[in-house]
Amino acid sequence: MAVPKRRKSKxxxxxxxxxxxxxxxxxxxxxxxxxxxxxxxxxxxxxHYKNVLVIEKKVKISD
Ligand SMILES: [Zn+2]
Structure with a gap:
Protein backbone atom coordinates (compact mmCIF):
# COMPACT_ATOMS: atom_id res chain seq x y z
CA MET A 1 0.00 0.00 0.00
CA ALA A 2 1.26 3.47 -0.84
CA VAL A 3 2.31 5.49 2.20
CA PRO A 4 2.80 9.28 2.18
CA LYS A 5 6.48 10.15 2.17
CA ARG A 6 6.13 13.36 4.15
CA ARG A 7 3.72 14.74 6.67
CA LYS A 8 1.50 17.50 5.20
CA SER A 9 2.48 20.93 6.51
CA LYS A 10 0.08 22.97 8.63
CA HIS A 48 -47.76 18.77 -0.14
CA TYR A 49 -45.55 17.76 -3.03
CA LYS A 50 -46.09 19.36 -6.46
CA ASN A 51 -49.36 20.86 -5.16
CA VAL A 52 -50.65 17.36 -4.29
CA LEU A 53 -51.40 16.41 -0.67
CA VAL A 54 -49.08 13.49 0.12
CA ILE A 55 -48.98 13.43 3.93
CA GLU A 56 -51.81 14.72 6.09
CA LYS A 57 -50.65 16.69 9.10
CA LYS A 58 -51.69 15.59 12.57
CA VAL A 59 -54.26 17.91 14.09
CA LYS A 60 -54.13 18.47 17.82
CA ILE A 61 -57.50 17.95 19.52
CA SER A 62 -57.82 20.21 22.53
CA ASP A 63 -60.35 19.48 25.25
ZN1 LIG B 1 -45.97 23.66 2.15
Whole structure:
Protein backbone atom coordinates (compact mmCIF):
# COMPACT_ATOMS: atom_id res chain seq x y z
CA MET A 1 0.00 0.00 0.00
CA ALA A 2 1.26 3.47 -0.84
CA VAL A 3 2.31 5.49 2.20
CA PRO A 4 2.80 9.28 2.18
CA LYS A 5 6.48 10.15 2.17
CA ARG A 6 6.13 13.36 4.15
CA ARG A 7 3.72 14.74 6.67
CA LYS A 8 1.50 17.50 5.20
CA SER A 9 2.48 20.93 6.51
CA LYS A 10 0.08 22.97 8.63
CA UNK A 11 -0.20 25.37 5.73
CA UNK A 12 -1.21 22.65 3.24
CA UNK A 13 -3.80 21.19 5.64
CA UNK A 14 -5.24 24.62 6.34
CA UNK A 15 -5.35 25.41 2.62
CA UNK A 16 -7.48 22.26 2.11
CA UNK A 17 -9.76 23.02 5.10
CA UNK A 18 -10.38 26.47 3.69
CA UNK A 19 -12.45 24.80 0.94
CA UNK A 20 -14.33 22.26 3.10
CA UNK A 21 -16.98 24.52 4.58
CA UNK A 22 -20.59 23.26 4.54
CA UNK A 23 -22.62 25.32 2.12
CA UNK A 24 -26.01 26.88 2.60
CA UNK A 25 -28.78 24.33 1.84
CA UNK A 26 -30.71 24.83 -1.37
CA UNK A 27 -34.16 25.95 -0.20
CA UNK A 28 -37.20 26.87 -2.30
CA UNK A 29 -40.54 28.24 -1.08
CA UNK A 30 -43.38 25.71 -1.08
CA UNK A 31 -45.94 26.65 -3.76
CA UNK A 32 -48.77 25.72 -1.37
CA UNK A 33 -47.85 27.38 1.90
CA UNK A 34 -44.67 29.36 1.16
CA UNK A 35 -42.50 27.63 3.78
CA UNK A 36 -38.91 27.04 2.67
CA UNK A 37 -38.26 23.38 1.84
CA UNK A 38 -35.60 21.40 0.01
CA UNK A 39 -36.44 20.68 -3.64
CA UNK A 40 -37.79 17.19 -4.51
CA UNK A 41 -38.97 16.72 -0.91
CA UNK A 42 -42.43 16.77 0.63
CA UNK A 43 -43.10 20.05 2.42
CA UNK A 44 -42.78 19.50 6.18
CA UNK A 45 -45.24 22.30 6.95
CA UNK A 46 -48.28 21.33 4.83
CA UNK A 47 -47.39 17.84 3.53
CA HIS A 48 -47.76 18.77 -0.14
CA TYR A 49 -45.55 17.76 -3.03
CA LYS A 50 -46.09 19.36 -6.46
CA ASN A 51 -49.36 20.86 -5.16
CA VAL A 52 -50.65 17.36 -4.29
CA LEU A 53 -51.40 16.41 -0.67
CA VAL A 54 -49.08 13.49 0.12
CA ILE A 55 -48.98 13.43 3.93
CA GLU A 56 -51.81 14.72 6.09
CA LYS A 57 -50.65 16.69 9.10
CA LYS A 58 -51.69 15.59 12.57
CA VAL A 59 -54.26 17.91 14.09
CA LYS A 60 -54.13 18.47 17.82
CA ILE A 61 -57.50 17.95 19.52
CA SER A 62 -57.82 20.21 22.53
CA ASP A 63 -60.35 19.48 25.25
ZN1 LIG B 1 -45.97 23.66 2.15
Missing amino acids: SKSRMRWAHEAIGVPNLRPCPKCGAYTMPHRVCAECG
